[in-house]
Amino acid sequence: MSRTTTPADLAPHELRILVAVDRERGFSAAAQALGLTQSAVSHSIRGTERKVGAVLFERGRKGATPTPAGAAAAAHARRVLRLLDTLVAEARGAARGDGGAGGSATEGTLRIAAFRSAALHLLPAALERLVVSHPGIRPEVRVVRELGAGTAGEVAEGRADVGIATLGGTSPVPAGLIGDVLIEEPYALVHPAGHPDPRSLPLVDWHENCGSYTREWWGKQDWIPSATVLTEDDGAVLSMVSRGHGMAIMPALSLTGAPDTVEITDLGTERPTRSVGYVTTPELAFSVAVRALIRELRAARA
Numbered sequence: 510m511s512r513t514t515t516p517a518d519l520a521p522h523e524l525r526i527l528v529a530v531d532r533e534r535g536f537s538a539a540a541q542a543l544g545l546t547q548s549a550v551s552h553s554i555r556g557t558e559r560k561v562g563a564v565l566f567e568r569g570r571k572g573a574t575p576t577p578a579g580a581a582a583a584a585h586a587r588r589v590l591r592l593l594d595t596l597v598a599e600a601r602g603a604a605r606g607d608g609g610a611g612g613s614a615t616e617g618t619l620r621i622a623a624f625r626s627a628a629l630h631l632l633p634a635a636l637e638r639l640v641v642s643h644p645g646i647r648p649e650v651r652v653v654r655e656l657g658a659g660t661a662g663e664v665a666e667g668r669a670d671v672g673i674a675t676l677g678g679t680s681p682v683p684a685g686l687i688g689d690v691l692i693e694e695p696y697a698l699v700h701p702a703g704h705p706d707p708r709s710l711p712l713v714d715w716h717e718n719c720g721s722y723t724r725e726w727w728g729k730q731d732w733i734p735s736a737t738v739l740t741e742d743d744g745a746v747l748s749m750v751s752r753g754h755g756m757a758i759m760p761a762l763s764l765t766g767a768p769d770t771v772e773i774t775d776l777g778t779e780r781p782t783r784s785v786g787y788v789t790t791p792e793l794a795f796s797v798a799v800r801a802l803i804r805e806l807r808a809a810r811a
Contacts, residue, residue, distance in 0.1 A: 587667025
């Protein structure tokens with residue numbers, strides 16, 4: 510009696526090849542990265558496509574371009590492979606009898622995606638405590654611009670275990686992920702210190718600040734002009750303002766450690782706020798490393 514082939518038949522090595530082709534955008538480059546022959550990679554992808562029942566890559570002279578099915582499959586493959594890594598790390602901890610899934614001996618990399626101000630001002634204290642309580646965990650932080658899918662997208666795609674993300678309003682926790690708010694940070698007006706009429710200054714803004722949480726409030730403020738200077742990040746905004754080139758409206762994290770050459774003015778009770786929290790996958794939410802990081806993030810902001 511023949512056995513029905515299902516996606517569950519995919520083996521870890523097939524997932525690794527799928528992820529490599531997606532990452533390298535080519536069979537030859539993936540083969541080189543994995544130490545395999547191109548024919549072995551091609552054969553594996555054909556087998557995976559047969560098992561999945563969909564074309565995963567468009568082959569052409571420019572390499573291998575993932576189809577929508579291929580992009581989705583690669584994201585799931587990265588998450589499955591990450592879960593297998595977690596399984597090994599926590600099982601070894603349990604075998605040593607030193608706390609296992611609830612203890613402090615888990616070893617391995619913890620991949621964190623964070624936007625710039627969170628990486629600068631929210632993560633460091635939490636990571637300092639994390640490596641003391643869990644010395645086997647090796648945090649890797651990657652700064653990701655909070656545009657489009659942002660840090661949550663890195664988690665959904667399996668490229669990060671935890672994302673420090675903006676949540677709520679126009680940035681809900683994406684479907685398939687879980688998360689919670691860590692802090693609510695208010696926006697404030699920042700301007701050159703001592704300026705007699707800061708609201709008359711031109712606006713300095715940055716891309717991340719333009720498309721999200723404050724839009725409704727922003728649209729009701731007839732005193733806010735269109736940006737005359739648009740920079741790449743909040744650090745550049747603060748530098749421009751500190752040198753007298755304009756004013757800006759910025760969230761509290763971005764204003765941490767602001768120089769004496771700027772003044773921060775409260776925008777009143779109707780000021781906009783931004784929710785900053787974490788997102789992770791349901792399967793990694795119960796891992797030692799992710800739970801430990803979340804605990805330290807909460808403690809750092811207590």
